[in-house]
Amino acid sequence: MKLIQISSITKKIALAAFGLFLLLFLPVHLGINLCILRDDGGLWYRAASHFMGTNYIVKVFEIVLMACVAFHIIIAIIITIENFFARPVRYKVRIKSKTSLGSRYMIWTGGIIACFLVLHFINFYFVKHGLIEGKYTASIEKVDAFFQENAIKMQNGELSDEKKNALIAQYQNISEVSSDKMDKERKNLINLTKQEVKKYCGEDFTEYEPDFYTMSIELFKNKTYSIIYLLVFIALGLHLSHAIKSLAQTLGLSHKTYNPFIVFVANFYAIVIPIGFAIIPLAIMF
Amino acid sequence: MKFKLNIWRQKDAKSKGYFQRYDIDNISPDCSFLEMLDILNESLVDKFEHPVCFDNDCREGICGMCGLYINGQAHGPDSGVTTCQLHMRRFTDGQTITIEPWRAKPFPIIKDLVVDRSAFDKIIQEGGYISVTTGGVVDGNSIPISKEKADKAMDAASCIGCGACVAACKNASAMLFVSAKVSQFSLLPQGKIEAKTRVQKMVSKMNELGFGGCTNTYACQAECPKSISRENIARLNREFIIAKTTSEELF
Known part of the structure; x- marks a missing residue:
């Protein structure tokens, strides 16, 4: 059964190439995540999130990354279905040949990671795109500038009575803002719901961003979420333990001189990257 | 030694197959696996029953004809041997042994444990040869070949085309066979x-x-009776990429 009339090797090369891009992104994501552990009230983490959310080069890469995730999953599913039908009658006794755990369960560990991605998107990515409500942050400087702008309009009589009252109410609200809604340096409003954004920043204020730091801390304090997170990264470790060696094999890279380097990179990814991610919920939980 | 055998029986390609249980006794530990099946078949013939069909020829591990999937492993529990080189001392007395044919879509069952492996021949017909024009015999050593390359080529050429790679692969892939060739x-x-x-x-x-x-x-690689290395698969992938990207007819 052939779902797509392309050579099985070409499909594997495509799967490997899309996977390679995802591999390159992982250390970047880990680096940003580790900022959460810095004892600065989320200053670095929010700065990194702001950069990732606003930089145009990153935005282009984001599209490429999403395409890579989608194609990696689609090709993996196609290959699995085709391979399943290459043996229509299964053996009675399960295959006992010596193979690595990671290689045997690639589609399952991949499936676990894909399910987690959906959860991850609901928690963060959809919030960023305004599809789901989360927590928000806004620069006090920008809120102040917006307020001043409206205040000038009010002096010139350009605001309706309703807006005038709202502006006065905003002045009252922001002067009474509690300390948990401010970051350590008192430069940003944080941990705001959408209603609070309107309350403190004004109805028409749009320059607020998702407060990923608060959202992450809240999520990692939830033990069920953290345990799911840790299990997913065990699956990721297994997936990566086979992925890199398999990628090299598929691209025809096998030589006694550089094979040890491939094994080193594979082990690094399989052990260091998942442990790096797993440290975060463990540090926050305990 | 005595064994409980669970053997796949199938009258012909179109019939439905089933597992038949046989109890066998008085088997010498030094008996080969195929000899054990010979003894079973003699007892079946004595009882006017159909013997169990299985492929075999040289019985010394070089022809690639025999090939049975024994207790979840192609060619049984020993590594680097064909079914005919497997001996009953490798099993424990009274053990249940499940014997199945190679299972893969391109290897249809002909009867019982015999499968049609002509798919391999068709692959060879596509390019598993070199085109040589006839003429005078070339002097030996007129084409220098390094020892390392000659050894690797010889290792790859030791593939006997038994199909164990296909049988053992969870995807029924023939990549090891094709890569060796x-x-x-x-x-x-x-x-x-x-x-x-x-x-x-x-x-x-x-x-x-x-x-x-x-x-x-x-x-x-784990089940190949000739221990053909997976390095060959990497070479095949490499050759394929180079061929696809540098051939005159692209894609």
């Missing part, structure tokens, strides 16, 4: 001339026949 030529100067067309044609045929794709689990 591609490598044995592409490593040598005589084979390089047709290397690009060979690899494309053989891979294309492999896909057309319905073999699965390789997911690099290396069960094939």
Whole structure:
């Protein structure tokens, strides 16, 4: 059964190439995540999130990354279905040949990671795109500038009575803002719901961003979420333990001189990257 | 020694198969696996029952005819041997042994444990050869070949085409077989001339026949009676990429 009339090797090369891009992104994501552990009230983490959310080069890469995730999953599913039908009658006794755990369960560990991605998107990515409500942050400087702008309009009589009252109410609200809604340096409003954004920043204020730091801390304090997170990264470790060696094999890279380097990179990814991610919920939980 | 045998019986390609239980006794530990089946068949013939059909020929591990899937492993629990080289001392007294035919879409069952492996012949017909014009015999050593390359080509050429790689692979992939056949030529100067067309044609045929794709689990290498290395699969992939990207007819 052939779902797509392309050579099985070409499909594997495509799967490997899309996977390679995802591999390159992982250390970047880990680096940003580790900022959460810095004892600065989320200053670095929010700065990194702001950069990732606003930089145009990153935005282009984001599209490429999403395409890579989608194609990696689609090709993996196609290959699995085709391979399943290459043996229509299964053996009675399960295959006992010596193979690595990671290689045997690639589609399952991949499936676990894909399910987690959906959860991850609901928690963060959809919030960023305004599809789901989360927590928000806004620069006090920008809120102040917006307020001043409206205040000038009010002096010139350009605001309706309703807006005038709202502006006065905003002045009252922001002067009474509690300390948990401010970051350590008192430069940003944080941990705001959408209603609070309107309350403190004004109805028409749009320059607020998702407060990923608060959202992450809240999520990692939830033990069920953290345990799911840790299990997913065990699956990721297994997936990566086979992925890199398999990628090299598929691209025809096998030589006694550089094979040890491939094994080193594979082990690094399989052990260091998942442990790096797993440290975060463990540090926050305990 | 005595054994409980669970053997796949299937009258012909179209009939439905089933597992038949046989109890066998008085088997010498030094008896080979196929000799044990011979003894079973003699007892069946004595009882006017149909003997169990299985492929075999040389019975010394070089022809590639025998091939049984024994207790979850192609050619049984020993590594680097064919079914005919497997001995009953490898099993424990009273053990249940389940014997199945190679299972893969391109290897249809002919009868009982006999499968049609002509799919391999079709792959070979696509390019598993070198085209040589007839003429005078070339002097020996007129084409220098390094020892390392000659050894690797010889290792690849030791593939006997038994199909254990397909049987052991969870995807029923024939990549180890095809890679060995591609490598044995592409490593040598005589084979390089047709290397690009060979690899494309053989891979294309492999896909057309319905073999699965390789997911690099290396069960094939673990079960190969000739210990063909997975290095050959990397070489096949490399040759395929080079052929696809540098052939005059792209894609």
